[in-house]
Amino acid sequence: MLAEETDRACAAALGLVREHGLVADEALVLSDSNKVILRVLPADLVARVARHGEHVAPLELAAARALAASGSPIVRLDPRVEARAHERDGFVMTLWEHAAPGGRPLDPADYAAALARLHHGMRGLRVDAPHFLDRVAAARAIVTDPARSPDLAPRDRALLDGVLAQLGAEVHASGREQLLHGEPHPGNVLATDAGPLFIDLETCCVGPVEFDLAHAPEAVWTRYPGADAELLLRCRLLVLAIMTSWRWDREDGHPGGRRLGVEWLAQLRADLAASGIRLAAS
Numbered sequence: 001m002l003a004e005e006t007d008r009a010c011a012a013a014l015g016l017v018r019e020h021g022l023v024a025d026e027a028l029v030l031s032d033s034n035k036v037i038l039r040v041l042p043a044d045l046v047a048r049v050a051r052h053g054e055h056v057a058p059l060e061l062a063a064a065r066a067l068a069a070s071g072s073p074i075v076r077l078d079p080r081v082e083a084r085a086h087e088r089d090g091f092v093m094t095l096w097e098h099a100a101p102g103g104r105p106l107d108p109a110d111y112a113a114a115l116a117r118l119h120h121g122m123r124g125l126r127v128d129a130p131h132f133l134d135r136v137a138a139a140r141a142i143v144t145d146p147a148r149s150p151d152l153a154p155r156d157r158a159l160l161d162g163v164l165a166q167l168g169a170e171v172h173a174s175g176r177e178q179l180l181h182g183e184p185h186p187g188n189v190l191a192t193d194a195g196p197l198f199i200d201l202e203t204c205c206v207g208p209v210e211f212d213l214a215h216a217p218e219a220v221w222t223r224y225p226g227a228d229a230e231l232l233l234r235c236r237l238l239v240l241a242i243m244t245s246w247r248w249d250r251e252d253g254h255p256g257g258r259r260l261g262v263e264w265l266a267q268l269r270a271d272l273a274a275s276g277i278r279l280a281a282s
Contacts, residue, residue: 005051009036012089013047020081033253039098045078046096057085057094060202062127063179067201072121073114075099075190075199096199099192106191108219114196115184115216116225119209122179129179132207136168136238139245149248151258156265160248162279163241163268167234174231176208185215214239233275240268 010027017024022043031037035050061083068076077083081095142148143160152160181188182203190197205211210228213221214235221227246252247261254260272279 006032006036008089009049009091010038012091013038013040013049013093016086016088016093017043017045017047017081017095022080043080044098045081046075046098047093048096049091049093052087052090052092057092057202059127059129059204060094061085063122063125063129063201063204066125066127067118067121070121072118073195073197074118074201075197099190099194099197099199102191102193104191106186106189106196108217109223111186111189111196111216112220112223112225114189114198115181115212115220118181118184118198119178119212122181125179127179127204129204129206132180132182132205132211133168133172135205135242136164139242140164142245142249148250149245150250152248159265159269159272159279160241160245163237163272164245166279167238167241167277171208171211171231171234171238174208174210174228176210176228176231177206178209180205180207180209180212182212183215184212186217208235210235211239234277237268237271237275237277240264240271244268 006029010029013027014024017040022045024040024043027038027040027047029036030039030046035048038047038049039045040047061077064074064077065083067074076097078095078097086093086095140161143152143157143164146152146157149157181198181201182205183200184198188198188200188203190199208228208231210232213224213227213232221232244261244264247254247257247264
């Protein structure tokens, strides 16, 4: 967010927390991108603040409630505040417990075990979440529209669209689908004394667990029990193609996004060649 928006978001969060009878003297910015993540002190809770219309709170809240009830490894909604989306001053906010960091780095084996527990807790949940193919379709909408990705060379455009179309269909054909976190990369996992805890449930989607594993480091997915190696390979290529497509969107605001777009295109080509997978159009 712009600095002025961030200041207003902090003020809105402080006001909301005070309305619930908690002491809120300052809001520390933990993250600031399309939404602002704030630690509110001394109440010691975390506010996730988004512009009105840019927050998928119903999905996030439904998943958080269900997973907390099953004992899944997630950061929970703050029990001192009504568990809903709060609208104030043009923002939508959800309020969460602050999970204090532990004394050691995130261990890959613990990370893999926690992700397996999360998937177990998600299995069978009935939450109205999008399908992973919706994410594939959104990426294809970028790469197939030169107006949205004007700097993408024709050769690169064809590569991305081919990977997205073919591997998206092949992954879907596996039939191994359930509710997923959606983006369980290291930035969405907190190392705490209670073990790894997952955050940012607004990315939940439906798909195979291998689609989630494709967002994690190699040291994690090699330790995950029962993963399908061939399906995981396709998911890794697919996720890389999705992320690369985002970096070529003319509206992308990611710092260094174009540099990453170039690097990831080269990596996609190399990984695809090493995989032995041939695209139908190749």
